[in-house]
Amino acid sequence: MAAEAKPAGKEAAKRRFLELIGQGWPSARAAREVGVHPRTGRDWRRGVRKSSDTRVYPDGTVVDSGSGTRYKVSMIDPVEAEVHSRYLSQVDRLAIADGLINKQTVTEIAEEIGKHKSTVSREIARRSLEGVYLPHRAHGAAAAARARPKTCKLVDHRVLREQVEQGLERKLSPEQISHRLVKDFPDDESMRVSHETIYQALYFQARGGLKREVQKALRTGRARRKPQRQPGQRQPRFVEEMVMIADRPAEVDDRAVPGHWEGDLIIGANNQSAIATLVERTTRYTMLVHLPHGHDAEQVRDGLIQTMSTLPTHLRGSLTWDQGCEMARHKQFTMATDMAVYFCDPHSPWQRGTNENTNGLLRQYFPKSTDLSVYGPEDLEHVAQELNGRPRKTLDWDTPAERLRDLLTT
Template identity: 45%
Template sequence: MELRGRGWSILAAAREVGVSRTTGNNWSRGYKTYRKGEVVGFVAPLDRLAVREVSSRFLSQEERIEIADLHQAGLSIRKIAERLGRAPSTISRELRRNSHAGGSYRPFDAHRQATARRARRHRRRLDTNPALRELVAEWLSQRWSPQQISRQLRLHHPQRPQMWLCHESIYQAVYQPGTTLLRPAPVAPQHRSPLRTGRDHRRAHQKTERRRPRFEQPMLSIHDRPFPPEDRSEAGHWEGDLIIGKDQASAIGTLIERTTRTVRLLHLRQRDSDALHAALNERMSDLPAALLRSITWDQGTEMARHTAIAATLGAPIYFCDSRSPWQRGSNENANGLLRQYFPKGTDLSVHTPQHLRAVENEINHRPRHVLDDRAPAELFTALLASAEHLVLQR
């Protein structure tokens, strides 16, 4: 929190002290606690004042610990003040203010009490002005943005500065834990948050160059691929993705060869990069190098370890642009066909590797119009049988 007070980002401060970014976020912003999937509480963020360096005029935590030890040893207030180099009135006031009802003095509790008093928290204008709060709440329920509300307040009350608010004050009031501004609107009751984004907490924004990448570097873009998307003349280039099951809890990996439209399915025990790495190695290891030249994948986090996967398979991994599924058009089409066998909203973990092979065989032996009514399995078998796995002529 001291580093945050100096202007460090959460990620940089967390790295400096050796904790994870999640821990740094929890300390800095607080976090919700859950029981059986339901929110049961909120742990408040750490108070920056508790760790901020203050003037030597005020007692430090170390001095309070020494006061507790000397007071427990029976020394008088004047003796304690002499040992600490403080005025006797300072020690007397400390013991009087921060001791418990029974007369015991606990230094850490005392330091927290002193920090809380030093905060001098100011109440927001929305908390002290009921008319202003009701007006802002009414406009928020109509899905007005904080910027629109801020401008309208000045237009409606040009001579009353006490009715003005900047948009940041409105955002802070919406994001405050326990706020009453989060309530269903009459026209859109499905959304509690009055903001267009639907958020009930502030999302961190960092400069692009300071964001931690989700993937190992370097990443190969689809634009680095040595052929354009419409070129399907060379066999051995695959497109891949995941189809996701109920509640994002299960997945099946899908691969399609761009020239023959041959489909291969990956049985995933978990939805992570390690499971995908193992499944790709197991399923694609039977292919000759000429029929495994590259894989083009979506920017899903399951491919975070793409450099290790590329080294294992001996083939480069190319990534599509964000939100550009048409760059893997064959794979998207295949995923649509596969939904006949694996409907959306179902648990995909129940399907065994043997069942996935059966689905593969059925799809690959189905005649395709794009292949002049030949089956993908027929063309792929011909490629495997050819001496050099040459370019498919059709």
């Protein structure tokens, strides 16, 4: 479609951008047409407002791009807002007031409103005025305390701010400052501030109140908060990206196609020695890898490459392993053998159950807490031959060696 003359001014550009979006233009193309960055166009499309380094989303979320701090501004009247059931509602507070008038105990009131007696006791102590509990006033005070964003305490309290700045200049940590204030001002409740509030004031100046210069007093020397790992979020196990078992082809899962292996280490006494075990999923054929020089990533890589290279190409399909650090060089193994490596989920040994079962059988030959370095390649070959010569119920009482022989001769 033909482009029209570019409008002048930010508001005109925004109007023109939204018009083009309404006509079906892609966001990036419409942004180029009106002469703005694609991200600006996406913000306009989603209703995001930007002021300096702060971005305000339509749901009230505010993000400071400098510090990464995120908080939420209430978009409705905090007094009338519905609160979570674990907090006291206005109806609960009216019931507390009625209970006090009728001389009920705190326990009786708590049972009536379905809250813990400690919650009711703290509410009465905190919100009473000269011994009288006023439910509407208490609810308004609670709503005001709940509202976000709040003015930082260090902004409004000059004496407290000066004490914090002096502590930072003395190279004290925010936690040391917070606890020291309790000792230095035991009778002054206004001289209290949490270490998190101090960090917020340092890392997010718009909510802070502390001089920017005192940031240098932090031991880390950082002017921004370091992002922390969220609960449940795992750090990448290896530098080289893993392919997880969920991405393993269906032909591997149903054991219909031979040549797909499961592997692991059995560890000797004091974690000083190891043997790598490999089991073919279709035939249950076992191979043992001698690791005379240790079981770090390089030794395991070399041992697996040497062992797998003895197999014909059609039996080198894939290898499934757990997330042990011995497989950190898995990409190099794949390049040398042309075998894809798939990794199990954390703490999920059943995802390579054939290998787990085989390792249990191997402990008959290599008991736990023994030195595995005393076993040479001939010993490992003898044990593997014995296992591969055992009839298996899952193979209709054939042996793994017989099943592998059939694959090699057909």
